[in-house]
Each structure stands twice: as C-alpha cells, then as structure tokens.
Amino acid sequence: MIKDTEEYFEDLAKSYPELMEMANIGEDLGVDVGWFNIIDTLCGCIYSPLASAKNRLKAATEYPRSDDGLYLIECQARYKFELENLPTITEVKEKFGGLRFYVSGSNDRIESLIEFAERMSRCTCEKCGAPGEIDDGTGWMKTHCKKHSSIANSDDGHHDGRVSAKFQDEDV
Numbered sequence: 001m002i003k004d005t006e007e008y009f010e011d012l013a014k015s016y017p018e019l020m021e022m023a024n025i026g027e028d029l030g031v032d033v034g035w036f037n038i039i040d041t042l043c044g045c046i047y048s049p050l051a052s053a054k055n056r057l058k059a060a061t062e063y064p065r066s067d068d069g070l071y072l073i074e075c076q077a078r079y080k081f082e083l084e085n086l087p088t089i090t091e092v093k094e095k096f097g098g099l100r101f102y103v104s105g106s107n108d109r110i111e112s113l114i115e116f117a118e119r120m121s122r123c124t125c126e127k128c129g130a131p132g133e134i135d136d137g138t139g140w141m142k143t144h145c146k147k148h149s150s151i152a153n154s155d156d157g158h159h160d161g162r163v164s165a166k167f168q169d170e171d172v
Contacts, residue, residue, distance in 0.1 A: 097141035
C-alpha cells in the first residue's frame, strides 16, 4: 500500500511527538511523498537530543541510583532543557525544485542539518525518492527521476514547447 502525505505526517507525529506537536504546519508536509525519508531523517536528527534525554530520564526513574535522587534531578533538568530548546517547525514546502524546511528557535547544529536535507532533496525525486535531478521542462522547477521527469512523461520524449525558465531572460 502506498501512503499519502497525511499518513506520512501521522508517522512523523508518532515518531517525534513533541516536535510535531509544536509544529505550525497543519497536517500536511507541503511536499510529495518522495522526500519523506529526507524529512523523517531530518526530524530524527533534530529530535535526537530530546529522545536521548527522555530515555535517560525513563531509565533514571525505573532504576533509581543510591545517590539521594541527584541523577534523577539531573535527568529531569536535561529533559526540560532539551524540550525547551526544541525548535518549532514553521513551514515545509518545495521551492525551485528543492525542499525548504523552516524553523524558529534554531541553532548552528540544526541549521547544518536543514542545509544538508535541503541539498539532498535537490538530487532526490520528490515523487518516489529515487535519485533525480532538477527538471524544469514544464516551466516549473521540480526534482524528478528519469521516470517522473517532464521529458519522460511527454508523448514524443521532448519538452512541451514552453520556454525553460533558465532561457527566458536570454536574448535570442
């Protein structure tokens, strides 16, 4: 069964509950399903410090140490810190053939992760996730594999006759 974007969003909400609860993006990712793995990996990397703190807190609660609760207090403080420093996802969309992933409350680590994910999207088909490249044969820049490219989908194997955006400003 092929999932749609709503089902992928639900998967993200289950995997990264605090991150997705804070997100201001509705219940749609704004991109096609081929980029889900990129977005899932990005969210996982953003979420990992909180997940680690959450696991430490759970272990400290289930298996108390004989330190008068100091480790538990430390784990609670770390969890609270990571939760407070979790960024808010404000927008996810496709623009000029690439993923755009906007957050507020970011830091250098998160910005680097987002930059990497956005670069990965420019060589990944937005429709299916296969290796792809920027395709502007329809007048819109999209990243597609050979199967989903505008040239492959036209009847004669050629562009549809519209002027490509990259040639519009040149003198002929």
